């Protein structure tokens with residue numbers, strides 16, 4: 094039987110992911126010595142994430158019936174983007190004595206070195222893709238893994254001080270002696286079986302202990318403090334406690350020497366740190382803890398059994414929390430509810446600067462009215478943004494640049510391909526290099542267009558939320574508002590919105 098060379102070309106739906114199938118075939122043909130016995134298989138509009146592609150399946154059938162001598166591709170990833178698929182395919186090729194040639198990477202599995210190199214390249218290609226996806230997450234977690242200060246409110250009992258970890262300047266906690274004493278007292282009181290959170294709160298009230306904002310400690314606030322591992326001197330008992338709860342622990346058991354406090358990162362911002370520890374991440378912090386692990390664990394377990402307090406926190410009374418400011422003085426407006434026996438409850442916005450000396454003259458605003466005005470503005474803004482981006486799609490200078498650059502690249506590649514028949518070694522090397530560079534640029538532009546598409550998607554997601562505004566939770570509302578709005582300044586005369594989009 095006459096064996097033939099199989100040229101396989103593939104391009105995904107979005108053509109910008111590689112050079113055209115015609116150009117790929119051009120390159121492959123250069124590898125063919127005997128021009129007659131060639132069959133070309135082309136999958137247009139198929140991605141490389143699996144091998145469910147008609148032409149590829151046909152190629153496999155031809156291999157299995159023993160008709161194929163070599164498979165030639167322009168780049169390895171034309172065959173498959175999955176290392177696993179690829180390894181299986183190489184097995185099939187070997188079983189049927191089919192050699193494999195990739196023109197771009199200069200691989201020929203007719204040689205043993207080619208075989209080994211091939212696998213290595215595929216593994217690295219896969220790694221690279223995974224690395225890109227993971228990069229953002231890694232930057233965060235590798236920072237936190239080494240006990241770097243990750244921001245956020247400073248827990249009562251500590252202040253920030255400068256330090257250097259692994260040669261990087263960062264911050265760490267250091268105890269404020271008076272506050273640290275209060276913390277120790279709270280833990281000791283609550284660790285005793287008869288004491289309730291209410292008892293601790295009353296005791297602190299009698300001693301006139303105040304939080305930093307000048308108000309007293311509520312039971313809920315005390316509970317939050319008692320379950321925070323930032324205060325514990327972490328030893329093997331604490332390690333076992335968190336392990337048993339299903340938390341990820343970054344440090345090894347040897348590091349739990351009964352000195353360091355610990356940071357707890359929640360995997361999912363929706364779950365409260367106090368509810369379940371499963372999937373949360375514990376990492377030792379550079380500062381010294383304040384209480385023993387026995388005391389800490391005792392308090393923690395008591396808090397968990399205390400259903401009375403474990404109720405969900407009362408929802409914030411406005412989804413404009415943190416955004417709405419007084420147009421007169423710039424202080425935050427806070428929402429207050431007035432309970433009324435004869436009518437429905439009323440919500441008002443009051444200036445938080447009202448009762449300071451020389452305070453603000455702002456009266457009060459009906460919160461429902463303000464909220465609905467802001468909501469309507471959000472709808473309008475989003476609709477405006479959508480039409481604008483639809484119109485701009487074709488005239489947007491960035492989109493235009495992207496498009497014309499892609500066309501330029503294709504023209505240059507075609508011109509280079511035309512030179513192949515007369516090319517000597519040096520010219521061919523130049524052509525290869527240039528096409529590889531152009532191909533790389535094309536991929537980058539493709540990634541850029543995917544990014545642009547994603548922005549469009551998130552706008553669509555937001556408008557989906559707006560459509561069912563009454564049914565979504567207040568924390569979702571706050572998230573949506575945060576995507577759109579920088580701040581809202583409100584007074585009796587005007588409502589001014591600073592947009593993020």
Ligand SMILES: [Zn+2]
Pocket residue numbers: 419420421422423424444445446447453454455
């Ligand atoms: Zn004010």
